[in-house]
Amino acid sequence: MTVTCDLTITLDGYAAGHRQTEQRPFGDDGGDGWGDRLHAWYGEGREEHPDEFDRMLTAKAFIMGRNMFGPVRGPWDRPWTGWWGDEPPYHGPVFVLTHHPREPQPMAGGTTFHFVTDGIEAAMDRAREAAGDGGISVHGGATTVNQYLAAGLIDELRLHVAPFTLGAGVRLFDGVPPLNLEQLDARSTPSVTHLRYRVLR
Amino acid sequence: MTVTCDLTITLDGYAAGHRQTEQRPFGDDGGDGWGDRLHAWYGEGREEHPDEFDRMLTAKAFIMGRNMFGPVRGPWDRPWTGWWGDEPPYHGPVFVLTHHPREPQPMAGGTTFHFVTDGIEAAMDRAREAAGDGGISVHGGATTVNQYLAAGLIDELRLHVAPFTLGAGVRLFDGVPPLNLEQLDARSTPSVTHLRYRVLR
Secondary structure, three states, rough: OOOEEEEEEEEOOOEEEOOOOOOOOOOOOOOOOHHHHHHHHHHHHHHHHHOOHHHHHHHEEEEEHHHHHHHOOOOOOOOOOOOOOOOOOOOOEEEOOOOOOOEEEEEEEOOOOEOOOOOOHHHHHHHHHHHHHOOOEOOHHHHHHHHHHOOOOOEEEEEEEEOOOOOOOEEEEEEEOOOEEEEEEEEOOOOOEEEEEEOOO | OOOEEEEEEOOOEEEEEEOOOOOOOOOEEEEOHHHHHOHOOOOHHHHOOOOHHHHHHHHHEEEHHHHHHOOOOOOOOOOOOHHHHHOOOOOOEEEEEEOOOOEEOOOHHHEEEEEOOOHHHHHHHHHHHOOOOOOOOOOOOHHHHHHHHHOOOOEEEEEEEEEEOOOOOOEOOOOOOEEEEEEEEEEEEEEEEEEEEEEEE
16 A cells, blocks of 8 residues: 655745644744635645545545644643534545543544554554555644655655745754655645655665 | 846855865865766756856956955965856956956956955946846856845846755855845756746845
């Protein structure tokens, strides 16, 4: 099975700003609403981005960092079931990396959030088991992606590059040892450039 | 006239390593020969990259930083006429930013290196005057490009993204305030991905 990573970044490599809050899930470095600007291509939908939407939805298991799941820090001291409403778009198991144990959280539409406290390799093992022959998507944010890249656990990197720079925030590749990649594809769409790479070992 | 910038960078945005020497013009962060790897697409020539070669050669005046011109630091205490042999590929005036005055250096084929000691705007004024209605190319390195981007003096940014990461060195966009860009083009070739942007004001 292939382990892919989809990440939307600015042209200078930032996937999120600092100081995330519930009101500003992408932090404040880019000002209010910059996360929407970064992800404007989601709003354009399948018609403009058929390959990208298809690829994202074919994964059978997902892994994400706790900050991508939500703004709660420390113990799970208040209800939080993700940014995506009652029916998240994953329709399968999502393994959330956290230091704080929590019971699995089933959602409508087949998504279940599982909380993994024993590290990125353990989360990958559980995702592999859940996905069977299907694909696994390391879904972000950048800190999580960087950890998996550094561990050599990503096969394919799909970057969606928004046409602006931010100058501060959480940056793809920070702390990752040098990587060799193979170019698979590059394509401009109205609001983003899709770049696809195979990570070479 | 349009002010363009062509810069070849790694996927994590580095255009050069630290500690440049005459033997290692791209510094040592990527090990020996990594500058060749970064610029492998030059070797593939016009056939693979017709638009890019055409565009680079149409400029009527060029601006570059002193480190792109050569490894000499401080006063011009030894002969140095660039990395490009007797007949550089510019065939026109090249304005080299430096703190140390030097007489113009004519070369075969119409290239003359002029040494500008009064800053980036003065160099741009001289390039505009020399180029007439023709284009101006801010030709690198990244430090020089960043200064011109920060000053709002680049119209079109042409990035040539090599499929590897470096993790250290001189990085595009470092110290540049946030920019808004318009996507013009994206294209994969065997050894590099060409991205072209208009810089919005």
